[in-house]
Amino acid sequence: MRSLEAVELTKAFGGNVVLDQTTVSFRHGKVNALIGPNGSGKTTFFNCVTGLIRPDSGRVSYAGADITRRTPHAIARAGLGRTFQLCRVFPRMTVLDNVLAATRPHGVNLFRGARGRAEVDRARGWLTKLGIEHLAAVEARNLSWGQQKLLELAGVLNSEPETVLLDEPAGGVNPALLDRIGALVRELNAEGRTFVIVEHNMDLVMSISDHIVVFDRGRPIAEGPPAAIRSDERVLGAYLGV
């Protein structure tokens, strides 16, 4: 099973234990959501999975292979792509270059021109899909927040990841855009891509997810389909502090 799994993942910052023996696995081919109150370890989890920070102990595996100690780029090449909570794009590169910079999983001849016909067409395809084709020549730093979010998404998708980790895709985004992002996720999922989405916007989560995992204080406390999670008492307790 080509799924993403973490086994007893632990990470502490100073005295603050953010991930506490976290064991969780995400369903391949599904739209998974990772929800939980602030500080429950969701972004840290993403960071450990993608190699940005090293966990204190535990294991992360993807498609059966142990990826705990791998570098971020090796993990990306293994098929895991991610976006960032505070949207990260390449500010002084054009929108088109931002997307072109995403490397595809299999190696590319380095000295080939960066702007070959095939690459540019593919990049433009993603820009069109996300509705920002008209901004192709604009430098990323001149885009609005919502446009940058779309750009970040286009970039990640251009690297053709098998599994896409989205960190708060709805953060600071207007409802129309939100709908579009949700529709896009479902569309791409129908094509075979797995998603793991960290999100606070419950409407979005409930409407597009197949499977939800709830974190609280560094551990999963509940998981299941949206209907089950919506009425789970532990979840309500975690969010409302009851």
Added chain:
Amino acid sequence: MPSGALLFQSVILGLLLGGLYALLAAGLTLYFGIMRVVMIAHSAFLILAAYLAWWSHTELGIDPLLSMVVTVPLFFACGVLLQRLLLARLRAVTLTMMSVLLTFAIAVVIEGLLGYVFSGTQRRIQLGYGSASLELFGARIAVVKLIAFGLAAVALLSLYLVMKRTTFGWALRATIQHRDAARLVGIDTDRVAGFGFGLGLATAAIGGTALSLDTTIYPSLHWHWIGPLMAIIVVGGLGSVPGAAAAAMLLGLAQSLLQIELGTTWAQTVFYVALFLTLAVRPQGFFGGRLAQRF
């Protein structure tokens, strides 16, 4: 095998040297902690202070230590101006890199001016008590080195007291640890940063005076110091004053001991070896703890 007395002497000298390094490195750490600025001109200001001490001694007959009465406040003011007028103008995005280049430029200007005004001739203060030394269990220790260490110790202690006990010190530490949070609680971080810089350059004034007591000075001497000082703050952990002090003591000791076998010039390489090792093994430094930044 060097004699016990020689070893003992080297250890003492190493500790004294380490203390001086600690003071000099503390200033560098302050700049980095406050503003993520690598102040390459710090050692140039050191040499400037040394020249001023020499000049006041040669031309005005004043004891070099007294020159601090003028140089310390003067350098403090320079530091404030430097931060407010120049460094604050740099864009935040490329601050670290651009500040390196800017302070590098300042260092070169100071060196050029020193060379122009005082010529490239090597200078040395001839003090009445310059060759006096103390005998301590068979070790011969120059009085001037003790004075230098004393200056460094007093300055570091004062710095410590300021940082821990005064309101300004608290504001400074808050600004260092988390600038935005400090602003939120009402601290005028711009003013504090300016004063922090002034403090850093003030330590350069003191350090330079200490240096002038028994070192031969020439305009390009600052390159001789910036390398070891930067190695110290990287080994100690960028941004941590205690870390820098610890690294300074350790490396000062190592340098002094190595001098027995390898001579002065090759003993200097200990700093670069330590730097290389730190980068290879633990880039965030060894002594800084959680305060240390990676870059």
Added chain:
Amino acid sequence: MPSASERLVTPGRIAGAVALTAFAAVALAYPSIAPNPYLLSVGIVVLNYAVLSTSWNFVGGFTGYISLGHGALAGLGAYGTGLLVTKAGLPSFVALAAAALLVAALAVPIGYAALRVRGASFVIVSIALVLVTLLVFQSWASFTGGSRGLNVPRPFPGMLRPEHHRVFFYLFLALLAIALLVWWLIDRSRFGLGLKAIREDEDKAEALGTPTFAYKLVVFVVSAFFTGLAGGLYALWFGDLDPIFQFSILTGSYMVLMALLGGVRNLFGPLVGALVVGSALEYFKVEFGNTPLHLVATGVLLALVVLFMPDGILPAIGALLRRLDRTTDSSIREVTAAELAAQRVGGEQHAQPRSG
């Protein structure tokens, strides 16, 4: 509407082509039109700076890592060439090639350590590199001649001075052309795009699948190779090496200043910077004699560039020309609701055949 980057003929491009042709013409004719051998040698010095700063710009321009230590690499190339000729008896240009390859090889462990850190730490390491090589070459007098210096025999012993300058002028020009070519190739390649991504956001680039460390190391080695070549060629031309001048922080800082002044993101930025600063330096030397005032001038110039023109001359000119060209305007408007609906319908129509 085609945007500026897609149209082939723009005011910017025309101006650039004209300038380039003019420069090439002047450069090729320079040895013939230079009034005296001294000015010809000034031309060589400027060309040397141009090669050095273009070589520096492989690292500085693409990855954004500012190295103040490239002077060490140039010095190693110079001394390497000199020592291979004097101690190993190699023919001059073989020694040059060998020395450059040696520098490139050395750049691997150096880069391996230095590139593990970023920003300020990297600058510190680069400075330390220069200082430590200076130390070594000054102290190891038995091997390197120490402070007495090293004398490198001329490659063409019978040649007279003017002819010697002439030959080396063209050699440096050729080296410059090659360095520019390689820079241009990298600039438009996939590799170059990856490097620029590193410059913009290294962690993000890595998260997108770019092997950042390997990329940085490769470009560092390439940079070192060309820098070593320039240093070695200088040794063959000048003939006299002194550690203080070869391993000078100042040379390294000139490289940075020139590249910054001209514009690090431009192919010809370092060249323009070298022309401006190199000529200015020679002028200062004539005006102020060899006093330390040229240090002051360098420092002030660097400070001014950093404070007021951090992007450099060429981008400033480029922006000016772009303002003259009114036809390119991408509006940065949000997609309207109607467009959104239209796109969604289009998207669904697009998706259906796949799931069907």
